Amino acid sequence: MPDQPAHPKDQADRFARARESQSVALLEDYVEMIGDLHAELGEARVADIAERMGVAQPTATKAISRLKREDLATSRPYRGVFLTEAGTLLADRVRARHRTVVAFLVAVGVPADVAELDAEGIEHHVSRQTLKAFERYLANVDARGRRR
Amino acid sequence: MPDQPAHPKDQADRFARARESQSVALLEDYVEMIGDLHAELGEARVADIAERMGVAQPTATKAISRLKREDLATSRPYRGVFLTEAGTLLADRVRARHRTVVAFLVAVGVPADVAELDAEGIEHHVSRQTLKAFERYLANVDARGRRR
DNA sequence: GCCGGTAAATAGCCATAGCTATAAATCATA
């Protein structure tokens, strides 16, 4: 048994933290998606958001309400959804993190398609510090040409 | 732009998959916790489970109902919670995966305490294939003595 | 300018995961 006397309180905090990340995850996904749609299509319509997220249209509408409540997005009915400044910042951050996580997984030997799949879930739980470690790792790998 | 024409359907599937993992995550955490408590204390009482999970006691009771429904656990009121065979297998698998994820994160330069925190969320999204990649990585690191 | 079709919003349902407050069951002990 290497570790874990596991002070119950600490462990409880860990779980609480994981639950917390979880609650932010969907917001992040939607915000990133809206950013992508604007980049690709020039606008983000509710129907497109729903399709890409793989949910029914009212589900997307409801999620967008939450984004608005959190000041991440605005929308003009029948005119699409728009990110606020905060939303744009978040989207950029999330997109960058996603790319880093995928690249990192690939760099340590995960097949690209699997990396893409797993990253979708993993990324939301990657802290700033862990992300930094991934970036450092990638920088090293790049410096040495290839894996080695 | 390296990747992502992102066929909407594929992407939708990715999100669906991430949501799915999410729904299994809590079951995994509870099952592992019950296993730990049996190992440490010889029994798993609802109150202890609740404390360690950082939730109120009725929340734990409700989760345990779900475990029973899924044939992962049984319980005799006021006598504790017990894992079924399936539950025990799951617990072992989850515990092993958790250890691997933490060890891997540490090996790529994540501080131990952060690794422990992040692993709690990450582990549930690590597929069999990604786990294999982590194990391979760890085997390599071990073989070469240290990082290098 | 009306009218049909599409897009979005609304209504109303389900399950999960949390909570507090309360009831019931068990245990320990006087």
Next chain:
DNA sequence: TATGATTTATAGCTATGGCTATTTACCGGC
């Protein structure tokens, strides 16, 4: 053995995140 303390279960609330069915609003073409 009865009683008080502890432990578990239950009731009933909130919010999230799904869904289908329906209504409402908009837009384009005739």
